Amino acid sequence: AQSVSQHNHHVILSEAASLELGCNYSYGGTVNLFWYVQYPGQHLQLLLKYFSGDPLVKGIKGFEAEFIKSKFSFNLRKPSVQWSDTAEYFCAVTVTGGGNKLTFGTGTQLKVEL
Amino acid sequence: GAVVSQHPSRVICKSGTSVKIECRSLDFQATTMFWYRQFPKQSLMLMATSNEGSKATYEQGVEKDKFLINHASLTLSTLTVTSAHPEDSSFYICSARFGRVPYGYTFGSGTRLTVV
Numbered sequence: 001a002q003s004v005s006q007h008n009h010h011v012i013l014s015e016a017a018s019l020e021l022g023c024n025y026s027y028g029g030t031v032n033l034f035w036y037v038q039y040p041g042q043h044l045q046l047l048l049k050y051f052s053g054d055p056l057v058k059g060i061k062g063f064e065a066e067f068i069k070s071k072f073s074f075n076l077r078k079p080s081v082q083w084s085d086t087a088e089y090f091c092a093v094t095v096t097g098g099g100n101k102l103t104f105g106t107g108t109q110l111k112v113e114l
Numbered sequence: 115g116a117v118v119s120q121h122p123s124r125v126i127c128k129s130g131t132s133v134k135i136e137c138r139s140l141d142f143q144a145t146t147m148f149w150y151r152q153f154p155k156q157s158l159m160l161m162a163t164s165n166e167g168s169k170a171t172y173e174q175g176v177e178k179d180k181f182l183i184n185h186a187s188l189t190l191s192t193l194t195v196t197s198a199h200p201e202d203s204s205f206y207i208c209s210a211r212f213g214r215v216p217y218g219y220t221f222g223s224g225t226r227l228t229v230v
Contacts (some may be wrong), residue, residue: 004228031228032216034219038222042223043207043221043222043223043224044158044221045202045221046211046218046219047218049218051216052195080151090157092160094216094217096215096216099163100146100211100215100216100217101160101210102148102160102219103160104158105157106156106157107155107156107157109155
């Protein structure tokens with residue numbers, strides 16, 4: 001079964017700092033990768049996804065992620081964070097032909113300080 | 115598009131009673147929905163996959179007799195927590211799959227269940 005690891009559980013940044021959240025998955029086949037954000041008291045929202053093609057994916061709110069197949073990674077980045085980016089971030093994966101069930105990482109709680 | 119509505123958002127029930135949570139797809143037909151449980155400061159754990167018109171598929175370790183799932187129509191799946199106990203207190207989230215392979219996924223706003 002596939003698994004997803006997010007190594008940063010809690011991240012605290014000042015506004016305008018750059019962000020990179022790590023995500024690694026363990027599956028050797030064809031994967032589809034997602035980053036979701038959960039703002040306090042709200043439902044999960046899709047930030048970006050990778051299915052195929054250009055491994056550098058741009059999402060909403062200035063976020064981007066790079067799929068590096070050789071490293072089984074899909075790290076999330078943002079050049080300059082804002083206070084409103086304070087939220088929990090989840091990496092998730094589905095496996096083509098694997099029931100199309102989303103498997104989530106443990107999540108990273110990001111706090112952006114003014 | 116692809117909006118899922120989940121109700122109630124919060125529910126408090128007495129130990130031993132049952133609680134039903136509804137998940138509706140508002141603007142699309144959801145043949146497959148998923149139910150997750152999220153513990154405080156932890157990730158979403160898939161409980162079961164709900165398929166319209168057929169029995170749900172439960173993940174290992176999930177009691178199917180406690181967590182009853184019904185997906186009788188293309189727009190509605192329900193999760194009933196039967197004979198609830200305090201340890202069932204949690205945040206339950208539904209999700210629906212949409213589009214074609216590779217699918218997209220949309221999420222309900224979650225239900226905070228507190229069993230007293």
